[in-house]
Amino acid sequence: MIIASTLTTNLAILVLAGFIGFVVISKVPNTLHTPLMSGTNAIHGIVLLGGLLLVGLPGLDGVSKGLLVIAIAFGTINIVGGFLVTDRMLEMFKAKPKPKPAAEDEAHDGEGDS
Amino acid sequence: MSNLPIATSFLQSESFIYVLYIIAFALFIQGLRGLAGPTTAVRGNRIAAVGMAIAVVATLLNPGEGNWGLIVLGVALGAAVGIPAARNVKMTAMPQMVALFNGVGGGAVALIAWVEFRHYGSTYGTRTVHIGGELGHGVVLQTGATVQIAGVPAYVAIFSVFAAIVGSVSFWGSNIAFGKLQEIIPGRPISFGSAQQIVNLVLLILALAAGIDLVAGAHSEVLFIGMLIVAALLGNAVVLPIGGADMPVVISMLNAFTGLSAAATGMALNNPALIVAGMIVGASGSILTNLMATAMNRSIPSIIAGGFGGSGAVAGAEGAGEHAGTVRSTSAADAAIQLAYANRVVIVPGYGMAVAQAQHAVRELTKELEKRQVEVSYAIHPVAGRMPGHMNVLLAEADVPYDQLREMDDANPEFQRTDVSLVIGANDVTNPAAKNTPSSPIYGMPILEVADSHSVIVIKRSMNPGFAGIENELYFDPKTAMLFGDAKSAVSEITAELAQI
Numbered sequence A: 001m002i003i004a005s006t007l008t009t010n011l012a013i014l015v016l017a018g019f020i021g022f023v024v025i026s027k028v029p030n031t032l033h034t035p036l037m038s039g040t041n042a043i044h045g046i047v048l049l050g051g052l053l054l055v056g057l058p059g060l061d062g063v064s065k066g067l068l069v070i071a072i073a074f075g076t077i078n079i080v081g082g083f084l085v086t087d088r089m090l091e092m093f094k095a096k097p098k099p100k101p102a103a104e105d106e107a108h109d110g111e112g113d114s
Numbered sequence B: 001m002s003n004l005p006i007a008t009s010f011l012q013s014e015s016f017i018y019v020l021y022i023i024a025f026a027l028f029i030q031g032l033r034g035l036a037g038p039t040t041a042v043r044g045n046r047i048a049a050v051g052m053a054i055a056v057v058a059t060l061l062n063p064g065e066g067n068w069g070l071i072v073l074g075v076a077l078g079a080a081v082g083i084p085a086a087r088n089v090k091m092t093a094m095p096q097m098v099a100l101f102n103g104v105g106g107g108a109v110a111l112i113a114w115v116e117f118r119h120y121g122s123t124y125g126t127r128t129v130h131i132g133g134e135l136g137h138g139v140v141l142q143t144g145a146t147v148q149i150a151g152v153p154a155y156v157a158i159f160s161v162f163a164a165i166v167g168s169v170s171f172w173g174s175n176i177a178f179g180k181l182q183e184i185i186p187g188r189p190i191s192f193g194s195a196q197q198i199v200n201l202v203l204l205i206l207a208l209a210a211g212i213d214l215v216a217g218a219h220s221e222v223l224f225i226g227m228l229i230v231a232a233l234l235g236n237a238v239v240l241p242i243g244g245a246d247m248p249v250v251i252s253m254l255n256a257f258t259g260l261s262a263a264a265t266g267m268a269l270n271n272p273a274l275i276v277a278g279m280i281v282g283a284s285g286s287i288l289t290n291l292m293a294t295a296m297n298r299s300i301p302s303i304i305a306g307g308f309g310g311s312g313a314v315a316g317a318e319g320a321g322e323h324a325g326t327v328r329s330t331s332a333a334d335a336a337i338q339l340a341y342a343n344r345v346v347i348v349p350g351y352g353m354a355v356a357q358a359q360h361a362v363r364e365l366t367k368e369l370e371k372r373q374v375e376v377s378y379a380i381h382p383v384a385g386r387m388p389g390h391m392n393v394l395l396a397e398a399d400v401p402y403d404q405l406r407e408m409d410d411a412n413p414e415f416q417r418t419d420v421s422l423v424i425g426a427n428d429v430t431n432p433a434a435k436n437t438p439s440s441p442i443y444g445m446p447i448l449e450v451a452d453s454h455s456v457i458v459i460k461r462s463m464n465p466g467f468a469g470i471e472n473e474l475y476f477d478p479k480t481a482m483l484f485g486d487a488k489s490a491v492s493e494i495t496a497e498l499a500q501i
Helices: A002-025 A030-055 A062-095 A100-108 B014-034 B041-061 B068-088 B091-122 B138-150 B154-181 B193-215 B221-239 B244-269 B272-295 B300-304 B307-323 B332-340 B351-355 B359-371 B390-397 B408-417 B487-500
Strands: B344-349 B375-380 B405-407 B420-424 B455-460 B480-484
Touching (some): A002 B014, A002 B272, A030 A062, A030 B014, A030 B068, A030 B244, A030 B390, A062 B041, A062 B068, A062 B091, B014 B041, B014 B272, B091 B154, B091 B221, B091 B244, B091 B390, B154 B244, B193 B221, B244 B272, B244 B300, B272 B300, B332 B420, B332 B455, B332 B480, B332 B487, B344 B359, B351 B390, B359 B390, B375 B390, B375 B408, B405 B408, B480 B487
Parallel strands (some): B344 B375, B344 B420, B455 B480
């Protein structure tokens, strides 16, 4: 009974999260697809939590500990690398209006074609 | 297991940890919403990163946490590898990097599932993890303690085994995708030919059979490892036969897979942050995968079945035979003159521009043309390069103004009044065969209708067919002139010639 309620609650969360994912992400313009892929990549690095939870269990043998250290390292790479890379990509998008005043003269010569 | 779920302090109470998880996944959702617009995207990514930090802290507050040395070791190792890699990667190598980060995520999922299995095997009948607990209801907590003796519920085993299989497939598949894009492994399809689908199917059935056996109560770690290996072989077998043209779709699919496997890990560990974050990634990856497959007029099953490689290579060989010897080549000086006296130039960038790092050279060329009152725009095919948005990222890096970028649907009607289309390292996305030749493997794929413009200059390293392995009819069009060479040096040469006119 109790287990079932945990399961069903989690299933409800799972289904709702899926719908939220569809709704939130279907609005992203083409231009941002690469950063989006990279950003969602970083988010699934959350599996790190799984490693962190299990490593606290009592009675782990050496092999399990070794596997978990690798898992934690993998998860960390996924998170840290993913967010950093996404940030680098997005900075370039964001930087666009800023450098314009500086490099404006040349860039603006032939503009107005829209 | 002396730690009863009853809180010893507020900070370590399950309710508090659960609330932190709720904040974390709310931030993930808010962050992804931010990614929807160029102006909010940077902040969106950072919001998601903050959410991640909160989720990690919440997990570390868990009273059952221990082995801090191992945690520090793992995180330090990961940071030492991940930070320099992310800092130093070139924008052109971004797809590989995404594949690699995706792969380690899948690897982590598989390893976690393996440890779960090892742990359940040695202390059977114990509920191992109760973070987030029984949802923080006082009464339920009481019963939760009893559950620990009742054994692992079947659904935990099912989700765990599912995560193991999918994680392993994702890890190996992503590594192969990385190898192919990095050109460590040949980009051309490698397959067992017609037996490929049978091999894939057999591997899938074997993995599932092992998984079912494990869930049913086979306590064999050898079987579990065998299942991981079979899933690894499946990951290899699925991605190896896929040609480079389909690689963006595959990376996106594997991204979705890793997300789903993370959600499954969350179901097994009863962790809401994992469930929500994993599932959102699963949903987004599925959308992207579908979008890319649609843009290429390919169905996802046929990509996975490895169909493109075989048929594409054959058609390419035939095409080469038909057309041999009708290609016109040009020089940088001629191209410069042609461009200088055009009113309207459309630049069509592709993977060749990315490989040659030619985006800055292209920007210089554009500036030079704009000085001469030539109207320049860029036509971006949704799957140009190896990922959607790949070209946009590179051109943004080179400070190309947004308003010069045209998406396919906006660009196509304008080709008819374009004097010169300058194709820089793009191939399959310009191939008129997609419109004209029903027998072509890419027939029906939406293309940039470059052939409609008054003249075409194609900068290309050689006459080798593109990643799809198909000959491009555009190159044999009398309007088309080929400028052979590396994209960057060819563009720079044109710019230099322009300056002298």
